[in-house]
Amino acid sequence: MxxxxxxxxxxxxxxxxxxxxxxxxxxxxxxxxxxxxxxxxxxxxxxxxxxxxxxGKEGIVRAVALEGFTELAVTLRRAGEAVPARGPAPVTRALRAVGGAYRDFAERHPALYQAMFVMPTDLVFAHEETPPPLRDCFDAFTAVFAPADPRRAALAEAAWASLHGLTVLAANGRMPVAYQAERIDLLVTRLTAGA
Known part of the structure; x- marks a missing residue:
């Protein structure tokens, strides 16, 4: 060496x-x-x-956030892939699994989630400079929806943004955590209607 x-x-x-x-x-x-x-x-x-x-601290938070996005992408992908493509409502079941995995990840790692989404960093979404771990998370959401669906990317964005909003509001005590599963179920049902 x-x-x-x-x-x-x-x-x-x-x-x-x-x-x-x-x-x-x-x-x-x-x-x-x-x-x-x-x-x-x-x-x-x-x-x-x-x-x-x-x-400095911002660089440390950025590195922690990137590590978190890498872990979240793996978690979401596994959740989505664990749902069989055959059977009734595969898109609904896959989004429900991904949404539940997202919620569980945020609840298990609150400080990591803060670094990823709340604390100031230079990480950008939906941009040519978006780092691969963030793109991988988005791809995990996109993979839930049918490839032929022209609204696939928009549905993935809406799912992620809505889950993020529900997560942050519950974590900050703005909404009771007790009903989080019901909220996610309602979101999934609405986003996958007709899928």
């Missing part, structure tokens, strides 16, 4: 260690507790090392 290969591997490991520490700290104490000083102490590297990897 060359010196440059070893250094690159060590840098990648350090990078991941910082991301993991930020996620753990955010999940246990909230994003307010995630500072470069606290992270530097936790990972036992100096603050300049953290800055060399991420440039």
């Amino acid at each position: 060359t010196t440059s290969t070893r250094r690159a591997r060590e840098r990648a490991q350090r990078h991941q260690l910082i991301i993991t520490a930020a996620r753990e700290l955010a999940e246990t104490e909230g994003w307010e507790a995630v500072t470069t000083r606290r992270l530097a102490e936790r990972v036992e590297y100096s603050q300049p090392v953290l800055y060399s990897h991420f440039g």
Whole structure:
């Protein structure tokens, strides 16, 4: 192994260690507790090392968010693919599975979800500069709808945006969480009517 290969591997490991520490700290104490000083102490590297990897807290949040989108895309794709294409209402069943997986992901990882959707980052959706993990999430929603449906992309956008709205409102206590499954069922039923 060359010196440059070893250094690159060590840098990648350090990078991941910082991301993991930020996620753990955010999940246990909230994003307010995630500072470069606290992270530097936790990972036992100096603050300049953290800055060399991420440039500051926004860069750390961005890296955490990208990791979250990667995980969410896998979760959504698995949920959609687990539904047999045969049988009654395959689109409805697939969207219900994807919607439930989305809700469960957000509930299990509230700080990660905040990094992905609430905290300020430079991540953009529906743009030529959209990073692959975000595109993969959208593709998981799009895959639910029939390829021949001309409204496929619009339906995927509406499904994701609606699920996101329901998720954030419930997480912030603006709507009772107890009825979340019913809301998602209503959304799925409306979006897949006639599918």
